[in-house]
Amino acid sequence: MPTTGERQWLIRAQSADAVRRQNLGRALLRGLFTESPFHIDVFDAQLRFVAQNARRLKGFRDQDVIGRTMRDVAPAGVLDMAAFEARQQQVLATGEALVATEVRARDSEAPHRDQAFSETIVPLRSSSGAVIGLAHAVFEVTDRVRARERLALVNDASAKIGSTLDVLRTAQELTDVAVPLFADHAFVNLLDPVFGGEEPVLGPIAETVPLRRAATSSTPESPTEVVVATGEVDSFTSGPGALFGRALTTGEPLFLTTEQVIAELAPVDPRRAALVREYGTHSYLLVPMFARGAPLGAAVFLRFRRADPFEADDVLLAQEFVARAAVCIDNARRYTHERATAMALQRNLLPQQLPLLRAVETTSRYLPAGGRAVLGGAWFDVIPLSGARVALVVGDVPGQGLHVAVTMGRLRTAVRTLADLDLSPEELLTHLDDQVSRFQDERGEGLAGGAAGTSCLYAVFDPISRRCAMARAGRPPAARLSAEGKVELLGLPGGPPLGRGGAPFESGEVTLNDGDVLVLHTSRPEETAKDSAGTDLTWLREALSEPQLAASPRLDGICASVVRRLPPSRPQDDIALLVARVRGLHPDRHITWQLAAEPEVVGEARALATRKLAEWDLEELEFTTELVVSELVTNAIRYGSPPIQLRLIRDRGLICEVSDASSTSPHIRRALETDEGGRGLYMVAQLAQLWGTRYHARGKTIWAEQALPTAVTP
Template identity: 45%
Template sequence: MEQLPTPPGERPARTTHASPRTAHTATATATVSEQGIVTGWSEEARRLLGYAPAEVVGRPAAELLADRPDGSGRAEGPEQAEPSPGSGGTGPAARPLAPGQERWSGTVALRHRDGRRLEAVLLAHRRPAADGAAEWFVMSAADGEPEAPWDGALGDWAFDRSPCVLAVFDEDLRLVRANAGMRRALSLKEAQMRGLRLSEIAPDAVSEETERGMRRVLETGDPQSVDGLVRPPGGGAAPGWATSLAPVPGPDGRVRAVFLTAHEKAAADTAPRAALPPTLAGARIITAAPDSAHTAQELADAAVPRLADFAIVDLLETSPRGEGPAPGSGTGAVSVSRSAVRSVLGGSQESRFAVGETTVYPALSPPAECLAAGRGAVYGTADPAVARWVAQDPAASWIGEYGTHSMMLVPLRDGGTTIGLAFFSRHRNREPFDPEDLRLAEELAARAATGIHRARRTSREHTSTMTLQRSLLPQTLPVQSALEIASRYLPAAGDAGVGGDWFDVIPLSGARVALVVGDVVGHGMRASATMGRLRTAVRTLADVDLPPDELLTHLDDLILHLSASETGGDDASGIGTTCLYVVYDPVTRRCTAARAGHPPPAVVSPEGSAYLLDVPAGPPLGLGGLPFETVEVELPEGSLLALYTDGLLQARDHDIDEALDSMLAALILPASTLDTVCDRVLTALLTHRPEDDVALLVARTRALHTDKVAVWDLPSDPSFVAQARRNATDQLTVWGLDEAAFVTELVVSELVTNAIRYGEAPVQLRLIHEGSTLICEVSDASGTAPHMRRARIFDEGGRGLLLVAQLTQRWGTRHTLFGKTIWAEQSLVDF
């Protein structure tokens, strides 16, 4: 398959990566749209078939088949009689699925990049895509054959001890053996599951706690018990099976594998109390809740009235690391935040327990002891510990007011971290809590703790990423005279995570200003960190005064180097980063722009006409080897420039053309300030929080007229250096800047002398009075740049540039198509 570059202006699909593994345990993964187009390609897939992501993403998946879509391929497995997804041939790139089909498996003949034919066992799951449509997640063990130990006595020893459903997973939690019960439960052959994780084999039916338990077995060597391993296909919301996890030691005593057995719950286990909806169906809601407060309330609602008459959920204040006290850390007073309350009395009891208030449990009270011990307990109100607590703590006096006779205290723990406490009591139900009630309460608490811990971790990560990104974005816009500027930045809504959108305003030499807007592919801490590195790189390259197309070329190389350093080799994970770089010169009123796969800037003329600037799209950054083009136009004074990221145009309720029309319509409306323009654009395009980050930069052009600029063409003759000094001092007198004449004479003398002596004709001197800055520029036709050096005692020259550097605020060299310009800036504040 020939390599095709990503179409200019389009962002390549993001690649899904499996964790790096050895060849015999790696899983090659890809995503395929319902239309049969490859939208994701992992590093393991590249190793399996030889194609880099850039060669595959965006192409029809059918092109990977050894037998092109003419029906000549073959498929095996329990689903071979069902239609295959895709458009022709076999496998998930073949023909459309039957309605409602959610999984496909079979053996497919694929074509390697070097022409070899490969037989691969594929397993595909249908799942929602990021845009709301459906896609297929396709995977294959890159080399599914297990290592020799699993064909020997160790594998037989483990497999022979299966009482029912059995599977053996290696140290990477990848399946190496499955008995007949396991194959029946999942309707898959062993060859189709070998080399895959349990969550990959049955992603919609496997409890997350199962894989956590497997990891604990490997780490500690202790057996684990987990409820709800899988539900058989077609089982709907039926209770999951009870699962036991045991270590399988090798000859050296080290745990080499996890031995998994599962069985359907007996009738006694499915009695109404054990089949309590909150413990199973409700727990799925708890673990998926969007924040810790919501999860805590879900726990209280799930327990009342099915398990208890009254429930309170208290959460410990998070430490900087997000951890609570470890079990056994002491029985001192504990401060908690009340996060949820639920009562069968319909609110009368909740009114005295305000959610959000801080409560302090006294030392040695049952709640404090429960948190310290890390395990639940059942109490009667007549227990001495409860009586002592009520007598010691006035806030606990309510326990006897409603006839409470039985209580349960259960810590909320996840992975060794204590995050809070759940309190359950009975006053209407006359039956006291028993050990089975405690087991169910601990199950509920464990599931809720998982959701709360995840929500807190996600919140911390989001806050950290936001803090990092805010620190990397401009805190204030620089003072300059070329443009009036306003900006806006909106982070993505929901769980999408903070992205890598950024903008910048960079003053350049000669009173020019650069505007930059970019979008790093992906979300989260990595995208924000990459954004910061790119912004620093752009500022560095801009300081060298590179033309826009050359700057993007260097940035493209940087993306390739970053991707290679992060992955340890060639990788296309950086593909998709875009950038727009615009330079405006207020003296010539010329605007120069180049873009790398980024939306073009919008322009509004002073007369009110709006259009998109015709800048060649260029490829996104990270492809390498493809050129960028620069366009240069003249903008009248008072023109409006708008730079933005694609998140502004990706609203759910209109397409991109409608979004562009809405943006241009908002830009042309009269406004007193540019802040009003920004707010109007966001209001017109965003009816809700954006699903992707949005960066918006709006600028109105200004001009430096001839009364602020003086230019002289000089003969290439040393005798005209004195005339150049006189011209400069006379102009300073016109501008009322006689105090700056002494320094200006020295600067003009040194720069003009160097240009005449070492440069090439023609030579030109230009003075620019920009606000509180005086700029002196000397241009010649030579491309050789001068270098400042420290002259020795008896040297007759070499001190000119050192003198210029000491007398001015900053100086530098700017290369042009016809030579170079040496410039120096003086601050007029002190004059």
């Protein structure tokens, strides 16, 4: 070997394939390690750095890490070091790689932000197969993770917002979804009309339109002080140039810092401005809420526990689930409005106030189907009749919905009209059955067939005879609670439901004593729904058998007892309950005379009526009463048949009745100047407040009622 120091060359020949393989191996190593888009670290078995590619993570650029552990070189607080070393030890011990583990770390250059990494740890083995080191491949996936989290939040909002048709509940679901995954505190303010279920304000938003707090949610670590309670007007939302008014006018979200929020709050509510600074609120996002082009309110999101502020992507996310909530709130508002309208219709179709009558004291209850505010077909009524008599009615159109309620209203009107004709109970139900059949023939949408199966109980109480006549169509019998506490089901004849055909209707009579209580209801328990008569009324007997009820002067206690013991009904059935305490008319308040069918008796009838009016201190009505008595008695003598009867009744008004055995009905007409008669009933109609004719088994009764003088007690 030469020692002269001259350069020597050693030439070794290799095949072209070997050279290509070497070049490919070096290129592969350079591509996988040096030029890889992943940050790659190589550790020995003692978890010390052996190698690191050029793509260093933030915070590691100027450090010499070879021979040191990650715990030695990582910035404080960036990694969960215990978890990191545990993963390394797991791969060393098992020899199995951990692939694509999602790891969270704090951004060393922006401490308020979190970063997400996908970490893969691969064991490095010697020729003998022993694990002698680890290779880490780390890739930042923060954007992907945040996009996934935002998508999950949107999906969560879609699933949880709008579970009910309640405005406030929907607003609460919005804030519950946002906290704590999106914000530390969130609240929803709704325009005052929207809060109440009314139509939203259209056109430009007036600066004076108040917004009310509809919902609030906070993280458990948030301050517990309530600044604005649910239902209260938020003072921050009104006034010249108010923040909420600007957002609702422009329709764009507002993104504010701490100082901007304080500057907006300080002139309106200094205390809240101080709380913003005290709690460390650093990010404030206001998103206006619109549906069908109309403003509903706004949702506000705050961050003070989370270090990272809202970003542009967060604004888009907030707009996404606020838009979802806006649609649900608008649907809930429309439902609330429509329900309120429907319930107003229902209330107007039912009696607004039961009349105050001397013959009966009444109270009622109406229970919507299933305890919810839905329209049903149950109704009740108390109808004053001629001769101080009173009609008591309960009925039920099957089903529920607007068309059922309208049908109920039509039938209730029909019952009142037929009652004014003074028909007997069985005749009234016969005419009502015909009316239901006509409903079925109508082609109006929602009405055809809607009244078939209607049930009705119609009772007429006469306080002079103390007799009560009843007829029922598909209804359970009425119950009587006597003044002594005895409970009895009045098993009077029953008939089929209206519109179903079948046997003719029958009525029955029962004599009632003063203080007896009648209970009429429309309940059809599930177990007896197939029985139109509803024979299983044990629950009603038990409800009326409570010892304190008979002695109680108030009917509310009886209503409450019956309602408490109502058996489970079908969910679609609403229930009407009518309770009436009856009392007869005192003998001093009515008198009856039998008259001969002779013209001379007319003067005698006037004299009898005049003397009775003097006893009742009703001399003020003598003139008109004499005219009414003269005309009615004269008509009975001329056109009727004996026996003739005159009756005076002092009730709410002064009632004059003349009865005869003829069923021929007189007709009112305007007499001509050349006519010698025909003015009698016309004069009666002019002098009396009300007048009419009712028929009975042996003739008819013509009656006229006059109002009592204002100074006289009814």
